[in-house]
Amino acid sequence: MKTPIAIVSRLDLWINPVFDEVMDAVPGIMLQRLARSNPDGVWEGLSRTHAYHISPAKDELPRQWFAGQELISKCPDLLCISSGGAGFDTVDVAACTQAGIAVVNQAGANANSVAEHTFGLILALSKRILEANRRLRTDVGFSREDLMGHEIYGSTLGIIGLGVIGERVARLGRAFGMNVLAYDPLLDEQTVRSRSAEPVSLDKLLHESDYVTLHCPLNDETKILMGAPEFSKMKQGAVFISTARGGIHDEEALYESLKSGHLSGAGLDVWVVEPPPREASLLTLENVIATHHTAGVSHGGRRNVAASSANQIKMLLRGERPPHLINPEVWDHFKDRLHTIFG
The missing domain is CATH 3.40.50.720 (NAD(P)-binding Rossmann-like Domain)
Incomplete structure (x- = not known):
């Protein structure tokens, strides 16, 4: 039987290359880099994604791709969302919890x-x-x-x-x-x-x-x-x-x-x-x-955040509980959905 492929998606906002390096090295994971210049392509990619790495910068991320109820309704297999920072202003955590979507942040990485x-x-x-x-x-x-x-x-x-x-x-x-x-x-x-x-x-x-x-x-x-x-x-x-x-x-x-x-x-x-x-x-x-929200924007800080996000996504897709789960009450629902999708 063919092993299902887990799809991880991110928009083409800047991120330290270690995120892509970690994702590309994991067997059974396919990383999608979605271009904001092609909104239809973004929605097509997100509609089949299992894990979404999202920017926490509310004035950087186009609002249509905030992780709210509208996006969730268009992404039936979305299992987890990883915010690229300690904050998660672009994620509706309550809506994610109701849908069985685990949300993690990168607290402490920067x-x-x-x-x-x-x-x-x-x-x-x-x-x-x-x-x-x-x-x-x-x-x-x-x-x-x-x-x-x-x-x-x-x-x-x-x-x-x-x-x-x-x-x-x-x-x-x-x-x-x-x-x-x-x-x-x-x-x-x-x-x-x-x-x-x-x-x-x-x-x-x-x-x-x-x-x-x-x-x-x-x-x-x-x-x-x-x-x-x-x-x-x-x-x-x-x-x-x-x-x-x-x-x-x-x-x-x-x-x-x-x-x-x-x-x-x-x-x-x-x-x-x-x-x-x-x-x-x-x-x-x-x-x-x-300063322009640059306190955590150092080479070391950004690398740590990207590595943390990639590693927590790996853990979630393996059914392992990550260290920075924002909505722990979702865990049983998340595991049921993970099992349903991947067996």
Whole structure:
């Protein structure tokens, strides 16, 4: 009897070559690379796919190929979806669960890159590195003291969300001699302490931290977690950092807090619209360092994410439970469907 072929599909968005290398090397798997320029071909390919590697970038992936109810209805044999990052904004997890589709993300695969980027923003703001570089190239008649920054040693770092990335940030904070606080309602106090932070309430963290950095997912509980009331609770002259997701902080409320001088600076890698429009109010402020959701976009980070995605797809198609299953309640339904399709 001929062994069934498992079809894995991805769109022709950039991905580290290791994903294709791993998929192409697995007997019994056929990788489809679907060209966005041919929508009919994409739908034809997806209609017979068993595993879909999807971009988590909501402003990069054409909305018609988000993994929602419409796509699911057109893909009767779709067994699993692998998001190419820690986030999964382009996947309707509830709809997938109802349909018996397992969803995985790549949590932690680019954690080192994101944590390093977080501290790059903290250091650039505290040391006024961008301003010093600009003035040295374009200005004259200023002194070194005009560009005096701050030590972060001995200051307080407040981390909102102490998952894999948050823990990396906490450990870096300790290495820099910072006092590290963390707020994460999903973790008990012992776990927070084991991750190199002191557990506190959100209010206490905001009142006491010199640097507040977000590392939580975007969901119904965290949407606009940081708004005008929260920014007003932060210390005068504190710095706000986010390498998490756009929409967790209120961009206009942050702008007002920075413009008024209550906060001294912000480092932002994530935006409600990515990239943000050139006329975005936050981009008019000199005390904002802005990057284009590139915290995890390093050569090492992207390779780790691609390898993780490929390996989890392999596990799922073999009926093995992967390490980053977002909807564990789907498991029995998924296995039944896998058996029905492949025997």
